[in-house]
Amino acid sequence: MKHLARRCFAAAIGLLALPVVALSATYHTNEALAAALDEIGSRPGFDVSELATDSEGRAMHIVRTGSDDNSDPAILVVAGLDGRHLVGTEMALAMVQALSADDDAREKFEETVLYVIPRVNSFGPGFAFEGTIQEVAGINESSDSDRDGLTDEDGVEDLNGDGRISWIRVKDPKGTLIADGTDDALLREADPMENERGEWLLFREGVDDDADENFGEEADGGTWLQNNFPHKYEYHGRNSGVHQVSAPETRAIADFISSHDNIALVLILGSNDSLFTSPADGQGVDVDPNGGRWGRDPITQLHKKDVPYFRHIGEQYRELMGLDKEVKIKASEGADNGSLSGYVNLMRGRMAIESPVWSPEVQLALSAKSKKDDDKKDKKSGDEEIHKSLKEEQEFLDWVVETKRGGWLGWEDIEHPDFPGQEAQVGGFAPFVKINPPREQLDELATSHTLFLTNLVDVLPRVAIRDGKLKPLAGGVCELTFTVENAGYIPDVFAQGQWSTHVRPTRVELVDEDARVIGGPAKQKLAPIGGSGGFQEVRMMVKLPAGSDSVSVRVVSELGGTTTETFSAEED
């Protein structure tokens, strides 16, 4: 989409006198983010570099801190894939800023590499701060989503001249929605089974520029980066891109992940969730992760053996967020198609977890408003009950109104050129209000998310050698035995890692080139080592070089680090 947003003052009546409530200065514009990253890059131990040039021609930055040893396990944080999701970027940036200011926290990363990509999509955020404020999820590409051979012919328009793109509702016989909630502020599908007849049409603010009876069908951005990765990719989807990994942004991320073998965990702060609600207990496929390398049917969900780890980490997350139970985040159908987390989990075999950071559902759970309201009757006006499908939305609306931050625009009559003489209104929720929290909440969210990130260091696998013994047999031939232990929480190789074939098994090799393994491979590959003290025992016959009575062994774990130990021959 080459973005179209035109102001059409003429069509608007009863202009709102309120100033545009853009997101506050604590949300970062592209320029402010670049400046903040510049500043971080000047601090010792922090490296800020350009991972790619994005489709807007801007630098897509990556921050590196923590260990400078590439054999140490790494965490990658990715935020801002969805152009509307600003809070993810704020969290990513705040994490890096907090670490740079806190020596104790940074020490935690002494043996862990941390990579942070704070903003992947720089196009969408451009519409949050200046010009006509509007939600743009995708990147800037020409779009012919209706395949009429014309591009970008039907964008959105600011009909009431309030400086933003909100919503239009029109009373029309073709409408399928009915007004409900306090002062009929909300809309829901009419239920013909309940003898309800639809009255309203709802669409994004604009006119039908190309007179095809669709409104703003080419206004939702080009490729949506959060849906452009290969797992469960939606072929021929409206915003999934010309093919998988087609955008410079997604390609840079896929290249980075596939060329940094030590990335053990990816934390995605974006539009999908696996932390407020964890994968269900007992969910997952139960296939033999070692079942050959060719011709296997694709797997479509996490491996059953891995799911408990995701559940446990989800519990930790919710606890830090002050939640005592799961919160179900509403997602539109197909929101997880082509997701980065699916790619990382099921195709690269590493762990990816993701959180939207905040959402209306989370807000309601946090403010425990739902509990209070349970005591009341859900009233519309008088004794009439609000339809159950609108209960949460009404609560959120009440919260928005109570917080008085201008997120609810009300409904204002306008004359819509495509519906002359019909009742038409502009308003509803302001752009970004359902996706990003008020700025006053950013600090608190940043604190809990930084703590969560720091705790993830303990989740990573860590190999260690213990109980080693080098027992001489005869003529420099020794029997070497030792145990390789995983002191982290997750296994050195997940079941999905084995299945993917992209995570190498942990291997044992002799450091000293003159020492020789007898009757076995020079590099011994180990079966997966479970976390929390899981172990594998190693036994090998070794011929020591002449005059030597010790041997050094190296254990190389792709995701759990590398460790070396020297053993001296000792008689029983």
Place this chain on the structure above:
Amino acid sequence: MKRLLVSTAAAAMLWGTAAAQVPESSTFPALGAPEDPSVQIVWNRFYDVDGINMILEKLHEAHPDKTKLTEIGESAEGRKIMALELFGENDMPPDVRPAMYIDGNIHGNEVQCAEVVLYTAWYLLEMYDEVEAVKELVDNRTFYLLPSINPDGRDHWLHGPANPHLSRGGRIPVDNDQDGQFDEDGPDDIDGDGQITRMRIKDPFGRWCVDDRFPETLMYRVESDEIGEYSVLGWEGIDNDGDGEINEDGPGGYDPNRNWPYNWQPESTQFGAMAYPFSLPETRAVSEFVLAHPNIAAMQSYHNTGGMILRGPGDDSVGLNPADDRIAQLIGKRGEEMLPFYNSWVTYKDLYRVFGGEFDWFYGMLGIIGFTNEMYTDSNMFRREAKRGQEGNREEALFLRHLLQNQGVTPWAEYDHPTYGKVEIGGTAKNFGRVPPAFMLEEELHRNMASTLYHANAMPKLSWGESAEIEDLGDGVRRVRVSVVNSGLIPTRLSHDIDKKLTPRNSLTVKGGEVVASGVVKDRYNNIVEWQKVRPERLLIETVPGQDQLFAEFLVVGDGDLEFRFEATKGGVLEMALRDE
């Protein structure tokens, strides 16, 4: 004009010398080849990447008005990937005409697949002035010809030691044995004959014996209750990295024909898929070229071996729309007739499953029917259905002995192997088994090209119907009916394209009057029109079916000439003026 080849500027273009010795006045042309080509090319040998690019340049220099030569990208090792655009005379620009995309050699070892693309370029250019049907084809279509889209694999196969199967992929290092090292232990040419042949070892409890009829090449496996003389040790090689395994991690180790986006699956399901679709420089370069040419309406890729005309899908989780498959079947069937012992097959049903294959992308995401010809079949050795198993091996040995005088055979000889001790090394050359010998090569190239040209001819071919009907409805309103004819077999948009909305709809635009309504005529005899809801001056049309015509109707207010313009992304552009008489 007759001329001595050696006396012209074409002398510099000579590829081979034998023909040059005889004056042309003493030769008589055989049918099927140009009588007087401006570029002489010998078609009984293979050319490396430099050779291919030199031929492309010569063809371009000799035919500058009919060709455009473009470097579309570079391979992993920096070799050029070249595309020759080929087009004749037509008012429609080459990038608007229906085009056929043809590539070869995506698998580096499948070398004759580049020659067939070169041969196609040479044949079309050099026969243009000699054969009317070639001129007609070249004038109406554009050809995008990419002889080798895996130049690294090709050159390593041609110039390095190899067997018929090595160097299939490219040269990006891959850690195939997951030991942290890349490409550290590939096959080795121990006997220095330029080939990777086989190793065997005398073994009192072996399972193999020498075949008495063909001891120079053949062995056979003994019955389960018999004891043989040899154990077979696999391809020639040593344990380069001292890990106790031999040949476990050779150069590359992936498959460029599994790196395309449609129904792509990762390594866990599909060997050789690499990190994501179009992650390879070669496939990415091709994708960028193809996406920049939406006029491509037909696709062909050349592989070896086995004598197959393969079509998609590669896996039954995606399908070929039945209406589209009927067209593909017809084209494949004709190909079978032109290519003796070839089979027109559906990949997943008749061969094996392929995820992320090339032609599936062309069809699934671009709406283009594509074929893969698996060039060369053993049946051509004796022009009868080849036998299988040991009988088939004996036919090969017989062919080597009697038709090639055992050229290409490395007799078994003893060598000291660092791991195994005394072994014997021997077998057949890399260029036996998957590529034809010289005397069969030109025929193989020509027949494959012919099957592909049939496909090129099947692309949409549009013209206006014979006459437009105009009816005066009174009060200044005219009813105008025009038709667009597609004499090609392939519709302007395939069923799958319509279903998935892959390419823009066709459009028929009218200028010259106020168009108040327009629609596609659904039933021309009963006058049933499907009126378009909006913007009648630009009628959107789903497709013009193959070998059929489409009628469109316009209600126009006002007098005056009318100008019509029909546009189809994969069918080209038509323009017509209707005079107000």
